[in-house]
Amino acid sequence: MRLSTLFSLANLPIPDFDREIDSITAQAQSAGEHSLFFCLRGAKTDGHLFAREASLRGAVVVCETPCGVPDEIIVNDTHEAYALLCAALYENPQQSIRLFAVTGTNGKTSVATTVYEILRKSGISAGLFATTGARWGTKEAALSLTTPQPFDFYRILSEMKEDGVTHVVMEASSHALDQKRLFGLQFSVAVFTNLTQDHFDYHENMVQYFCAKKKLFSMAEQAVICVDDPYGKELSESLTIPVKTVSRTGSPADYRIVSCQNDSRGVTFHVIDNAQTEHELHFGIIGDFSAENALCAVLVCTAAGISFEQAAALLQTIDTIPGRCEQIKNRLGITVLCDYAHTPDGIRNVIAAARTVTQKQLILVFGCGGDRDKTKRPLMGEAACDADFVVITSDNPRHEPPGHIMREIIQGMRPDVCYLALRDRAAAIRYALCRATPGDTVVIAGKGHEKAQDIAGKRFCFDERKLIRHLLRVMEENQHC
Structure with missing residues (x-):
């Protein structure tokens, strides 16, 4: 050109x-x-x-x-x-595609992927940009960033358009919004999930972090906002565009989740809307926070022309989002959950979700990334104390010594909490699985869908879910360890 x-x-x-x-x-x-x-x-x-x-x-x-x-x-x-x-x-492919975006600290991937799945299952030709990668039709593309740089974004979006995609849902990270990677885009709906401490290696404080997130809504025609935290409430009250609010803690909202029942099949929850109509929904991923994510996704889909009832029916057919409270099946009588939780709030949420399906002990395996926000490490250690036994290990140490990161995590833990520190993540996972007995739950948090580990400036293949399945098969063959 x-x-x-x-x-x-x-x-x-x-x-x-x-x-x-x-x-x-x-x-x-x-x-x-x-x-x-x-x-x-x-x-x-x-x-x-x-x-x-x-x-x-x-x-x-x-x-x-x-x-x-x-x-x-x-x-x-x-x-x-x-x-x-x-x-x-790329000849402005965004002009002929309806765009939807999700921002927040936790839940972005779950909401975006659920919207994508409902759109796809309803017969709409949809595309997805998420932490887990880009997807459309039978195609996939790996992404190095949650929200790609503009050149990569438009290159893939152009290919999506050529393949007939009409609706695209994406995660909007605070980094991308601050760096104007999405400048010039217009979104049909923008979603705000929550805001808790993260990325303080980039943003100086929560005010700057919130300001970055808030920029998305100046580019949106409508919004769906969770108002259970003060940032969501403040955002909902400041916007001039149409807003649908969501709550699961009793806060005044257009859609209130009034009850959740979790079991091994997921979460069944009841919603009362602003017309005082009650709806029952089911989502195949456990956790009260999963119900909130699912409700946000359903409300986004109604803006795409799908009825609430149809979206709720299609929601029932979704039982897995890679690395998001993902259950790894086995015949050992233990529940194994693989989750991407890498913030204090994320750790608390996944532990709370796991408790609903745990008969005996809850074992948590987690670590913290190197070269990232160091202030949240002791806070994650504190959050981990909600588990019965904790295995502290390496995550993506990058250029930091894993032992140093682990010591900073331990500083936040109560002295009465039982834990073990193992630098080797594979060994830590194996130890936790072998320690578990029927009725126990093992939560392996931090990496979720990721298939590599960053250590000392090098990237090593490390598919955690594949490793877990292999270890469980060996244990099944040997009737445990």
Whole structure:
């Protein structure tokens, strides 16, 4: 595409020179003769520092301040221009697709995936962007970020459009919203699940974290908001767009969950709407928080033209979301749950959900990621004390010593709590499973769907669910350990 055409499609001022463009990048090493290089200012570095390298590689440089290189284009905001021009390069596929987005600390993947599944099962051609990857039809694409960078997002969205996708649901992370990766998009519905401590390695405090999340709703036509935490309540009261509110703790709301019954098949719950009509719904994933996630998903689908009753009926057919309170079946009489919980609130929620199906002891295996928010480590240790026995282990230590991370977790634990620290995650999982007896529940938290582990700057294959199934088969063959 010609540079002039590209800027015209993005509704940006057309440069006074022209050139053929076939790629857009924010990485200088990826720049080439027919590429646009964007100088993006980040938390740790400034892309303007790499403008000369990109120019020497033949790229056209887009910057906010002059970099002194040939053929540079100066714009007010490179983040905004980056998003708009990536969309333009793929001929603005978002203009013919209805978009839905979910934000919050916990529950984003569960809500987004449930919306996708209901849409798909209703006959709508749907697509999904989630922490677990992108999916549409029979196709899948791995994502390195929960919310992709604009170039990757529009590349996949364009392919979805070519394949006939008409509705796309996605997770909107606070990082993506802060970095304007979604700039220029319009969402039919935006969902807010909750806000608890996370990402303090990026956001300085809860106020900044909330402000980043709140940006999504300036791009939405309607909202679905859980009002059980003060941030959700504040958000619902500040918006001028139509809002449907949800509560499971008795807070005033348009849709109130008044009872939940959990068993091995999932959660059955009753909802009273603002017309005082009562509905019974069933979702195949245990936990009162799962009921809340499911209700949010149903309300999103009603905005897509599906009746509440049809969406509720299709909800009953969903029994698994990869790595989200996922039950790993076995013949040993123990309940095994694999979950992505990696925040204090997430740990508390999954333990509470597991309690509803636990006859005897609840054993928890978890760790904390390295090079991330260190302040939540003792808080996660404190939350883990709700279990009967805790195995503290490695998660994704990245460049930090696993033992150091584990010690910071232990600092938050009560002295009366029984625990064991094992650095090797596979050994920790094996120990927990072998310790369990019929009637016990083992919760393995932190990695969920992930298939790799980041250790000392290297990425190692580590499919946790596959490992758990293998260990359970061996135990079944040997009648336990």
